[in-house]
Amino acid sequence: xxxxxxxxxxxxxxxxxxxxxxxxxxxxxxxxxxxxxxxxxxxxxxxxxxxxxxxxxxxxxxxxxxxxxxxxxxxxxxxxxxxxxxxxxxxxxxxxxxxxxxxxxxxxxxxxxxxxxxxxxxxxxxxxxxxxxxxxxxxxxxxxxxxxxxxxxxxxxxxxxxxxxxxxxxxxxxxxxxxxxxxxxxxxxxxxxxxxxxxxxxxxxxxxxxxxxxxxxxxxxxxxxxxxxxxxxxxxxxxxxxxxxxxxxxxxxxxxxxxxxxxxxxxxxxxxxxxxxxxxxxxxxxxxxxxxxxxxxxxxxxxxxxxxxxxxxxxxxxxxxxxxxxxxxxxxxxxxxxxxxxxxxxxxxxxxxxxxxxxxxxxxxxxxxxxxxxxxxxxxxxxxxxxxxxxxxxxxxxxxxxxxxxxx
Amino acid sequence: xxxxxxxxxxxxxxxxxxxxxxxxxxxxxxxxxxxxxxxxxxxxxxxxxxxxxxxxxxxxxxxxxxxxxxxxxxxxxxxxxxxxxxxxxxxxxxxxxxxxxxxxxxxxxxxxxxxxxxxxxxxxxxxxxxxxxxxxxxxxxxxxxxxxxxxxxxxxxxxxxxxxxxxxxxxxxxxxxxxxxxxxxxxxxxxxxxxxxxxxxxxxxxxxxxxxxxxxxxxxxxxxxxxxxxxxxxxxxxxxxxxxxxxxxxxxxxxxxxxxxxxxxxxxxxxxxxxxxxxxxxxxxxxxxxxxxxxxxxxxxxxxxxxxxxxxxxxxxxxxxxxxxxxxxxxxxxxxxxxxxxxxxxxxxxxxxxxxxxxxxxxxxxxxxxxxxxxxxxxxxxxxxxxxxxxxxxxxxxxxxxxxxxxx
Numbered sequence: 001x002x003x004x005x006x007x008x009x010x011x012x013x014x015x016x017x018x019x020x021x022x023x024x025x026x027x028x029x030x031x032x033x034x035x036x037x038x039x040x041x042x043x044x045x046x047x048x049x050x051x052x053x054x055x056x057x058x059x060x061x062x063x064x065x066x067x068x069x070x071x072x073x074x075x076x077x078x079x080x081x082x083x084x085x086x087x088x089x090x091x092x093x094x095x096x097x098x099x100x101x102x103x104x105x106x107x108x109x110x111x112x113x114x115x116x117x118x119x120x121x122x123x124x125x126x127x128x129x130x131x132x133x134x135x136x137x138x139x140x141x142x143x144x145x146x147x148x149x150x151x152x153x154x155x156x157x158x159x160x161x162x163x164x165x166x167x168x169x170x171x172x173x174x175x176x177x178x179x180x181x182x183x184x185x186x187x188x189x190x191x192x193x194x195x196x197x198x199x200x201x202x203x204x205x206x207x208x209x210x211x212x213x214x215x216x217x218x219x220x221x222x223x224x225x226x227x228x229x230x231x232x233x234x235x236x237x238x239x240x241x242x243x244x245x246x247x248x249x250x251x252x253x254x255x256x257x258x259x260x261x262x263x264x265x266x267x268x269x270x271x272x273x274x275x276x277x278x279x280x281x282x283x284x285x286x287x288x289x290x291x292x293x294x295x296x297x298x299x300x301x302x303x304x305x306x307x308x309x310x311x312x313x314x315x316x317x318x319x320x321x322x323x324x325x326x327x328x329x330x331x332x333x334x335x336x337x338x339x340x341x342x343x344x345x346x347x348x349x350x351x352x353x354x355x356x357x358x359x360x361x362x363x364x365x366x367x368x369x370x371x372x373x374x375x376x377x378x379x380x381x382x383x384x385x386x387x388x389x390x391x392x393x394x395x396x397x398x399x400x401x402x403x404x405x406x407x408x
Numbered sequence: 409x410x411x412x413x414x415x416x417x418x419x420x421x422x423x424x425x426x427x428x429x430x431x432x433x434x435x436x437x438x439x440x441x442x443x444x445x446x447x448x449x450x451x452x453x454x455x456x457x458x459x460x461x462x463x464x465x466x467x468x469x470x471x472x473x474x475x476x477x478x479x480x481x482x483x484x485x486x487x488x489x490x491x492x493x494x495x496x497x498x499x500x501x502x503x504x505x506x507x508x509x510x511x512x513x514x515x516x517x518x519x520x521x522x523x524x525x526x527x528x529x530x531x532x533x534x535x536x537x538x539x540x541x542x543x544x545x546x547x548x549x550x551x552x553x554x555x556x557x558x559x560x561x562x563x564x565x566x567x568x569x570x571x572x573x574x575x576x577x578x579x580x581x582x583x584x585x586x587x588x589x590x591x592x593x594x595x596x597x598x599x600x601x602x603x604x605x606x607x608x609x610x611x612x613x614x615x616x617x618x619x620x621x622x623x624x625x626x627x628x629x630x631x632x633x634x635x636x637x638x639x640x641x642x643x644x645x646x647x648x649x650x651x652x653x654x655x656x657x658x659x660x661x662x663x664x665x666x667x668x669x670x671x672x673x674x675x676x677x678x679x680x681x682x683x684x685x686x687x688x689x690x691x692x693x694x695x696x697x698x699x700x701x702x703x704x705x706x707x708x709x710x711x712x713x714x715x716x717x718x719x720x721x722x723x724x725x726x727x728x729x730x731x732x733x734x735x736x737x738x739x740x741x742x743x744x745x746x747x748x749x750x751x752x753x754x755x756x757x758x759x760x761x762x763x764x765x766x767x768x769x770x771x772x773x774x775x776x777x778x779x780x781x782x783x784x785x786x787x788x789x790x791x792x793x794x795x796x797x798x799x800x801x802x803x804x805x806x807x808x809x810x811x812x813x814x815x816x
Binding site for chain 2: 001002003004005006007008009013014017018020038040041042043044045047050053054058059060061062063064065066096097099100103107108109110111112114125128129132134165166196197198226227239240241242243244252254255257258261262264265266267268269270271272273276
């Protein structure tokens with residue numbers, strides 16, 4: 001029997017999906033599982049857009065152009081322009097979700113064994129994309145104590161070496177929910193310009209900012225047009241993750257040309273998803289307003305419940321729909337598996353993503369977990385009942401740290 | 409301005425799509441362009457399946473599981489089993505088209521700087537996928553004189569070295585239309601077993617075999633279950649290229665596990681495309697029978713027209729919907745560009761794929777082109793009128809070779 005590749009052996013496993021088998025098993029045993037592991041919202045995809053897809057006359061489901069269906073790209077351009085961005089059709093490249101967008105940027109801009117700087121905790125699949133492209137990650141650790149704010153600019157600058165090609169951030173952040181300020185983005189841009197490296201910003205959660213938080217796109221950095229590429233998608237904004245339609249927006253013609261070379265191999269992003277995405281651009285603004293109110297409420301519920309649990313450390317995230325909390329446990333990988341395999345509370349349990357997979361640094365995040373608040377408040381409360389009970393009876397609980405002891 | 413990656417500079421450009429700008433320009437100038445460059449059929453996607461997608465109640469377009477929507481996978485399994493194949497659900501992995509399937513197989517089974525053997529002319533994007541995965545291609549050249557039949561097994565064996573991990577073939581073949589015999593597949597399988605390497609077979613054209621030609625799937629090779637992976641897709645069979653739904657079928661659990669690790673990063677193949685693909689499994693057999701009759705007629709038209717053109721070398725392909733012909737020209741890259749930019753016949757021209765891009769060996773295929781017979785016979789005839797005229801007046805025509813002179 002021939003061996004698989006060595007690179008498969010070393011390959012990082014997604015913390016978001018790796019417990020899927022345990023969850024299936026829990027369901028097979030009759031447990032109700034609350035899925036808070038994956039950013040798959042329960043919000044309806046806008047019905048008006050789904051209706052438009054049904055009404056569209058498409059007798060042949062043809063390949064799309066490699067760079068995207070032109071009418072969709074044109075409408076996106078108009079939307080950017082109407083918001084004051086200096087974006088033309090040729091600056092937009094449609095991808096198989098934001099996932100492929102990041103992969104293409106790495107292939108186009110970074111060579112094997114060069115590196116990119118990413119604040120951690122980071123979106124776990126960035127590690128996978130980097131492995132796929134043989135690119136090294138230099139992580140800069142952000143801290144739960146300040147709600148995982150963007151680390152100081154000095155830390156970024158200190159990490160830049162001769163092999164650094166880009167800084168990659170996710171704003172609003174997955175997995176922490178942190179929203180980075182306009183000042184922080186401008187400062188990071190200036191650093192990238194100074195060192196002549198790329199700034200990649202994953203902006204897929206840009207529609208989700210709560211309270212006083214305001215999103216500031218890196219596309220505002222006109223002085224940095226040759227260095228900046230942003231990634232976006234319809235997945236989260238319109239609860240259409242399965243459409244698999246994302247995009248790169250970039251004003252550097254050479255980067256776009258390089259992306260096109262790699263993207264031509266896979267022919268095109270899905271046609272039906274792009275037809276849906278085009279229809280989504282016509283959705284009334286009230287849809288997102290209502291969705292934002294809903295997420296704000298969920299976040300409040302989650303923050304309140306977590307704050308009341310003994311030994312749990314958390315903060316109030318300003319955006320996206322995640323919170324990255326610290327639990328009084330030994331090992332979140334084991335705990336999350338235990339939740340599915342050995343625990344139940346009134347026939348129910350929950351699925352979380354263990355924290356270590358969201359760090360590129362080894363040994364970090366072992367007592368942390370990511371919670372996606374993608375369920376309604378009633379279900380979230382039930383899931384939190386389970387979590388509270390679970391922490392109470394978990395056999396490998398660790399002593400609360402000094403700070404927590406004071407609180408008690 | 410930061411530089412793009414060195415790997416982008418070296419990157420091969422798809423011969424199928426690289427002349428897209430010239431074609432757009434030709435259309436902008438008012439020319440009618442016959443697109444014979446790309447395997448995008450004009451055949452209708454089965455209307456009954458499209459109707460089922462419209463009727464499907466999908467209020468949220470959710471992520472699919474990374475390995476595919478389970479009901480779709482189960483129906484595929486049933487179909488394989490009904491044809492006598494020993495295939496279970498866990499042997500099937502749904503991908504973003506056959507393109508991603510090949511990429512995943514390379515990542516899972518072959519390390520950087522190892523090699524795979526492919527008969528050429530080859531599907532051009534195999535070169536791109538191999539570059540993406542840093543895998544070397546060892547080509548074995550097949551010949552137009554015998555209709556691009558699979559080269560002798562001795563040639564394959566001679567090419568195997570200590571870094572060879574797999575043989576990859578496409579059957580029926582893109583770009584040649586050759587259909588490989590049962591005996592040739594069995595012999596190739598035995599060779600792979602002897603040297604303990606993988607056999608990857610791209611079977612996306614399996615539904616398209618004409619005259620006396622019969623398709624023989626590598627999944628029949630039960631003795632070789634640990635070595636074989638086949639790739640398939642709904643794109644060609646059901647004229648649904650834009651669905652972007654392909655699959656890997658493989659009975660090697662370790663390979664599937666490695667594929668899953670890499671595939672989890674991109675989350676999932678498109679949901680709407682998979683819903684369509686599931687509906688396509690219910691399409692009446694008469695659909696494919698009619699489609700086959702249609703392609704047989706087109707192939708006949710094309711073969712007849714090409715055979716009548718002075719200095720054109722061709723053969724009668726047994727499957728798929730391509731013919732790979734040799735023209736009395738100096739340089740097909742230049743010729744194909746010239747067709748779009750400097751030629752017209754009664755306001756019309758045609759787009760072809762230049763041959764050199766279908767060879768991994770340098771310097772081969774320079775006077776060859778791939779024609780996809782994806783248009784109806786009337787349009788094909790008009791396109792051949794253009795080609796005949798073009799060859800007649802092309803300024804850089806080369807002297808016909810000795811054999812052709814004899815014929816005249």
